[in-house]
Amino acid sequence: MKPRQKRMAFLALGLVGLAVITALVLNALRGNMVFFYSPSEALANITLVEHKFRLGGLVEDGSLVRESDGLTVRFIVTDLTKSIPVVYTGILPDLFREGQGVVAQGTLGLDGAFHADEVLAKHDETYMPPEVAEGLERAKSARGATSDQPGI
Amino acid sequence: MIPEIGHFALIMALVMAMVQGTIPLVGAATGVTPWMRLARPVAQGQFLFIVIAFVCLVYSFLMHDFSVLYVAMHSNSALPWYYRIAAVWGGHEGSMLLWMLMLSGWTFAVSMFSRNLPDEMVSRVISVLGLITIGFLLFVLLTSNPFTRLLPAAPDGQDLNPLLQDVGLILHPPLLYMGYVGFSVVFAFAIASLLGGRLDAAWARWSRPWTTTAWIFLTLGIALGSWWAYYELGWGGWWFWDSVENASFMPWLVGTALIHSLAVTEKRGVFRSWTVLLAILAFSLSLLGTFLVRSGVLTSVHAFATDPQRGLFVLGLLVVVVGSSLLLFALRAPRVKSEGSFAGASRETLLLVNNVLLVVAMATVLLGTLYPLLADALGFPKPSVGAPYFELLFVPLMTPLVFLIGLAPFARWKKADLPAMAVRLRWAFGCAVAVALLLPLVLGKWTPMIALGLLLASWVIVTIVYALVQRARRARELGTAPFAGTTRSYWGMQLAHFGIAIFIIGVTMVKGFEVERDLRMDTGDTFNVSGYDFRFDGVAEHSGPNYAAMRGRVQVLRDGREVVTMHPEKRVYSARGMPMTEAAIDTTLFRDLYVSLGEPVDNGAWSVRIYYKPFVSWIWGGCVLMALGGVLTVSDRRYRIAVKQRIKGESPAPAQPGAVALAAESHS
Numbered sequence: 001m002k003p004r005q006k007r008m009a010f011l012a013l014g015l016v017g018l019a020v021i022t023a024l025v026l027n028a029l030r031g032n033m034v035f036f037y038s039p040s041e042a043l044a045n046i047t048l049v050e051h052k053f054r055l056g057g058l059v060e061d062g063s064l065v066r067e068s069d070g071l072t073v074r075f076i077v078t079d080l081t082k083s084i085p086v087v088y089t090g091i092l093p094d095l096f097r098e099g100q101g102v103v104a105q106g107t108l109g110l111d112g113a114f115h116a117d118e119v120l121a122k123h124d125e126t127y128m129p130p131e132v133a134e135g136l137e138r139a140k141s142a143r144g145a146t147s148d149q150p151g152i
Numbered sequence: 153m154i155p156e157i158g159h160f161a162l163i164m165a166l167v168m169a170m171v172q173g174t175i176p177l178v179g180a181a182t183g184v185t186p187w188m189r190l191a192r193p194v195a196q197g198q199f200l201f202i203v204i205a206f207v208c209l210v211y212s213f214l215m216h217d218f219s220v221l222y223v224a225m226h227s228n229s230a231l232p233w234y235y236r237i238a239a240v241w242g243g244h245e246g247s248m249l250l251w252m253l254m255l256s257g258w259t260f261a262v263s264m265f266s267r268n269l270p271d272e273m274v275s276r277v278i279s280v281l282g283l284i285t286i287g288f289l290l291f292v293l294l295t296s297n298p299f300t301r302l303l304p305a306a307p308d309g310q311d312l313n314p315l316l317q318d319v320g321l322i323l324h325p326p327l328l329y330m331g332y333v334g335f336s337v338v339f340a341f342a343i344a345s346l347l348g349g350r351l352d353a354a355w356a357r358w359s360r361p362w363t364t365t366a367w368i369f370l371t372l373g374i375a376l377g378s379w380w381a382y383y384e385l386g387w388g389g390w391w392f393w394d395s396v397e398n399a400s401f402m403p404w405l406v407g408t409a410l411i412h413s414l415a416v417t418e419k420r421g422v423f424r425s426w427t428v429l430l431a432i433l434a435f436s437l438s439l440l441g442t443f444l445v446r447s448g449v450l451t452s453v454h455a456f457a458t459d460p461q462r463g464l465f466v467l468g469l470l471v472v473v474v475g476s477s478l479l480l481f482a483l484r485a486p487r488v489k490s491e492g493s494f495a496g497a498s499r500e501t502l503l504l505v506n507n508v509l510l511v512v513a514m515a516t517v518l519l520g521t522l523y524p525l526l527a528d529a530l531g532f533p534k535p536s537v538g539a540p541y542f543e544l545l546f547v548p549l550m551t552p553l554v555f556l557i558g559l560a561p562f563a564r565w566k567k568a569d570l571p572a573m574a575v576r577l578r579w580a581f582g583c584a585v586a587v588a589l590l591l592p593l594v595l596g597k598w599t600p601m602i603a604l605g606l607l608l609a610s611w612v613i614v615t616i617v618y619a620l621v622q623r624a625r626r627a628r629e630l631g632t633a634p635f636a637g638t639t640r641s642y643w644g645m646q647l648a649h650f651g652i653a654i655f656i657i658g659v660t661m662v663k664g665f666e667v668e669r670d671l672r673m674d675t676g677d678t679f680n681v682s683g684y685d686f687r688f689d690g691v692a693e694h695s696g697p698n699y700a701a702m703r704g705r706v707q708v709l710r711d712g713r714e715v716v717t718m719h720p721e722k723r724v725y726s727a728r729g730m731p732m733t734e735a736a737i738d739t740t741l742f743r744d745l746y747v748s749l750g751e752p753v754d755n756g757a758w759s760v761r762i763y764y765k766p767f768v769s770w771i772w773g774g775c776v777l778m779a780l781g782g783v784l785t786v787s788d789r790r791y792r793i794a795v796k797q798r799i800k801g802e803s804p805a806p807a808q809p810g811a812v813a814l815a816a817e818s819h820s
Contacts, residue, residue, distance in 0.1 A: 003493075006496060009496065010496075014508075017508070021512055021516075021549075024544075024545060024548060025516055025519065025545060027544075028516075028540075028541045028544040028545050029519070029520070029523065029537065029541060031540070031541075031544075032537060032538055032540045032541035032544070033523075033535035033536070033537055033541075034535060034536050034537075034538055035533050035534075035535045035536075036533070036534060036535070036536065054536065066751075066753065069672055070672030070753035070754075070757060070758075070759050071670055071671070071672055071750075071759055089670075090670045091670050091748075091750035091751070091759050091761050092750070092751070094730075094731045094732055094733055095730070095731070131534065
């Protein structure tokens with residue numbers, strides 16, 4: 001092959017490779033993005049039912065109930081405006097506490113409960129996942145907006 | 153008093169770094185030798201001051217000086233002394249100081265082991281390192297001073313986060329930082345060469361041992377972090393594709409690519425600008441990793457409370473470093489012509505494909521890690537990209553790469569005879585296919601992924617064995633001792649590749665055959681997992697130096713014979729009242745048994761997690777083999793020949809050291 005042809009061959013191969021990889025990446029990304037919602041946002045969005053997402057907020061005080069099999073737990077996640085009951089089977093992370101921030105991954109069932117297949121651990125008790133903090137903030141400002149309306 | 157000395161030493165180090173970062177650079181540009189010669193002593197002085205500062209902080213921790221804010225936040229009077237030392241890097245300020253110590257330590261090493269390099273080169277390299285040092289010292293002094301006083305002093309410290317009270321903390325950050333920061337040396341070499349317009353085989357040869365050394369530390373650091381997460385987090389996973397893990401994995405991927413492209417640049421004089429670009433990229437990714445970890449912009453299972461202000465500073469530093477080095481590259485790289493040519497089928501091409509695959513893999517990790525940030529910045533809802541994304545991409549990217557590991561060592565430089573190679577390697581490939589098809593059946597479960605993993609691993613092993621047999625045979629034909637002419641760097645390469653095969657076996661077996669069970673167990677209950685009977689004998693109280701624990705007893709039996717008694721614990725650390733799960737793990741070469749306690753349920757019953765992990769220790773064993781391969785390569789004598797030659801040649805006349813070194817290298 002002449003140098004020019006060789007260069008063209010490299011270039012063509014490179015482009016084909018790039019196309020294949022882009023397709024793979026986009027496909028992988030589309031299938032595996034999980035979005036985060038606060039309870040208010042999750043309840044307002046009907047399309048979420050039966051789709052995997054992350055639910056975050058505070059664990060409501062006194063809401064943790066353990067079923068007799070010892071593994072299934074129920075608790076309520078709230079953003080202080082709306083709340084959603086969560087069911088999870090398995091061992092909760094060490095720093096899971098009532099009254100503290102939590103992020104759970106799973107699906108919202110037709111029964112109105114969020115079926116978590118993962119409750120995410122945190123490593124520091126003072127740490128609040130930024131999404132949870134933002135979710136609480138959004139819920140709060142939404143609450144503020146609605147309570148302002150009657151005054152107008 | 154001691155903390156003030158430490159603080160002062162940091163300021164002195166900054167002054168030294170300012171001299172180090174400017175005067176030798178100007179000296180090199182204008183040809184003033186005394187200015188260039190200043191580089192070494194100034195760098196050594198800077199190192200000394202950083203060491204003083206570091207020792208001061210260690211001393212404050214050992215002496216329980218709770219009038220130092222950082223000590224009060226991360227230590228406690230009940231903390232054992234070895235954790236008090238490790239606590240120095242248990243928080244942000246101290247870990248940045250450790251970063252600094254590593255950076256000036258590497259600079260010190262360059263000043264010591266660069267006697268065979270020309271003055272001009274050394275002064276530029278040390279100056280570039282000095283400029284980086286200035287940036288990070290300003291960062292430490294302005295935003296995260298570890299010596300800030302707390303007045304009045306705290307009566308006792310808040311204790312180190314219990315998760316960090318472990319041998320993992322003692323070793324993992326120093327190793328990882330050694331690796332991260334080690335790429336700064338290669339980066340400095342690349343920048344110095346761009347400045348001097350000297351990007352030749354000698355430059356590549358100087359950079360190689362430094363790159364490999366940094367890569368060894370990074371490999372060990374990542375492996376240790378993975379092992380630590382495995383046994384300490386109580387989840388039994390060894391890699392989470394978490395943003396912080398990805399932050400250390402990206403420089404590793406690029407560093408691996410760099411090692412291979414440096415080999416081509418040294419031997420064949422091609423890929424020069426690409427190699428420089430990789431060197432810049434590797435260090436930039438190390439900085440990006442520091443930014444991601446320190447800023448807390450990403451939700452991570454590793455995230456600790458963080459401060460966005462600091463993140464902004466590191467981001468600024470990142471932009472300056474990447475921007476200026478890419479600008480320099482754009483201005484200078486077009487002048488760097490690669491010499492020599494190679495055919496489409498040659499070892500050069502195969503190594504190029506290796507590089508492309510590694511860099512693309514890095515790019516997919518980068519995209520997956522930064523996509524949430526990107527979406528957030530563009531005003532879209534912020535998603536998280538989970539493990540399935542990475543796994544989906546890594547299998548198709550790594551499969552051809554691992555195939556090349558077996559193939560490339562058989563290819564000739566310049567022009568390879570592909571059909572002849574195919575003939576020679578067909579038996580090796582046949583063996584690998586047979587193993588992949590039959591072994592899973594023997595193990596009792598055949599899935600495409602298990603078969604693929606075993607195919608790749610056995611392909612690598614069979615080709616290594618074949619290569620060695622061939623070498624021994626050729627030696628016999630020549631009448632020399634087997635492996636007489638085999639260099640340590642060749643052994644190093646084969647060992648590192650063998651490590652990859654071991655790693656793949658570990659991953660394949662764990663993914664394919666692991667068993668994970670969460671159970672409720674009453675005292676006396678027995679549960680069978682993969683042939684092992686786990687009997688729960690209840691829980692008793694137990695106390696440690698700074699924690700109280702509930703300690704379980706789990707008896708493991710196989711066919712009625714006792715295998716091991718395991719003691720998983722649930723601890724509560726007194727200073728923070730923070731609970732911690734301490735898993736019990738029984739490791740043998742072929743499997744791990746893993747038991748951890750959940751919570752008490754009722755009447756002495758507990759929720760218990762039982763894992764059976766076949767071959768899991770091979771994952772880290774493979775990484776250790778890769779690192780050992782790196783050690784063998786660095787110890788190759790051809791990197792030391794130049795030094796010896798110089799000492800010999802020095803006595804008659806102090807001729808230009810670089811020239812002698814080059815002369816010595818050209819025939820090795």
